[in-house]
Amino acid sequence: MFQLPASPLALIKDPILDSFKVKLYLKRDDLIHPEVTGNKWRKLKFNLIEAKLQGFNQLLTFGGAYSNHIYATAAAGKEFGFKTVGIIRGDELTPDSNATLRFAHDCGMELIFVTRLDYNFRNRLTRQYGEKFYVLPEGGTNDLAIKGVNEMVDEIYDVLNPDYICSAVGTGGTIAGIISGLRGNTKAIGFASLKGKGLLKGQIEKLLPFEKEFELNEQYHFDGYAKTTPELISFIKGFEERNPNIMLEQVYTGKMMFGIYDLIQKGYFPENANIVAVHTGGLQGRCDELKKTAINQASIV
Template sequence: MEAPLQQLHHPLLKEQNLELWIKREDLLHPAISGNKWRKLKYNLQEAKRQQKSTLLTFGGAYSNHIAAVAAAGEEFGFRTIGIIRGIEHLPLNPTLHLAAAQGMELHYVAREVYRRKSEADFLQALSQQFQEPYILPEGGTNSLAVKGCTEIITDIALEYDYLCCASGTGGTLAGLIAGLEGEKQVLGFPALKGGDFLQQEIEELIRNYNGKQYFNWQLITDYHFGGYAKVKPELLAFMQEFTKQHQVPLDPVYTGKMMFGVFDLLRKGYFASGSRLVAVHTGGLQGKAGFRERLGLKV
């Protein structure tokens, strides 16, 4: 598995004497790509160590994490169970169809029930119901996931000044920050509206991982385009032009918004001349099929 660095070329970069590279984590694995592989790596090892035969996790109907856990179960010999937010809709959307085709058992719960996904008594009831599975949190984010994401840093054989990454639950960003150990500048681009709440979440994830606090990072919250999984015409137009110019596919939930934000900051002169930037492509491309089906979008 390799996630190469690819340099991007654009007039804005030349004008401002900047370099921009993209870390192609989307190429790590055909089905468990990007940050999902990084987050699952040590959790799969721990599940094996505990002699667990079943993985249970949580997600929405278009969750990259649900798709990745299903693929990991098929590849590494685990039974997989997905607790899906909301009611069942048939036919299954592309994400859930893919998960079911890889053997995942889908169990739907009402949204008010789903909100209890982190409560101890709810988790205990699920554990009893499904014969003591290895439980992964929503998005796969825990200390073992943070550990896996620190390895993105060790896999970047390039000197750079800024590291940019999209953020959902904060686990990948926490791993990048912890992996850098206070060096460089890290910019996180939340995919959710009101993403400032992630500041505390990420600080707690890092503290649980290594007991430390870092100050070389910030959240850029201006590029959510209305909220999680919401898009606007200018985002879609940017993604289409970006892929045409650089031959790098983006997804509209995470990487599209992050790259839009990076280029907007370039236009605003945010980065010092002579800087080198690395943007992490976190994968998530399976979700594009759902956008095409649900909204009729060309992405």
């Protein structure tokens, strides 16, 4: 019931990569499901199994106005027969505030909008609303989520023994799952999408079942979560022109790929390195400028 096919590992074609003599692969987790895509499916899978085992048919979770996790949980609830409730940060919002919230509402998710102050006390909100619900944390990150990401890492090793596995980082669950699933000399590199305060690496370390070295880049956040610049948008458009079958978004995957390309051009990766970047989905969050580009590309084809 909760098993989806392995996602493909695609070799990126780009003159820049050729000139620096490295190979870059993209783990296409954006393709594993039309709506519950990328790391959100990886995080949800074993939680959905556990919810069923515990006899729950209702899910409660948390997120912001543009949360990929809210979007995916609502879709998963509809597909697998769970009632869903999302506690949303921002009491000024409504189900019609944006496409993410409209989609979640249309999937049957009950949306409860709370003030940002109240949202900070999620443990209290859990006690208030969560007695009859299987509770998923914000972003879906917990031990079962890390187990799901481990499966994705195993899929990579089934095809390739990479030197590096890279991922965008939000709450830290995906990169923690990657780090804990590494084999041999493979190194993990995370690219923070949020403008942190130097605390993110410690949060990731707390999620790891054992001590393991990894690298966290916090200089490619483009001034914070869901924020962007013309430079980032230009990079994404250029990448998509060279790889017309791949779309990125500006919140997570675009920032990660920008960071990888920047490190490549700075000589960070040795010649003949095999680099795997994880596409964590979230394409419904593409900004209007990128959506227009996708429409134009489709019309040309």
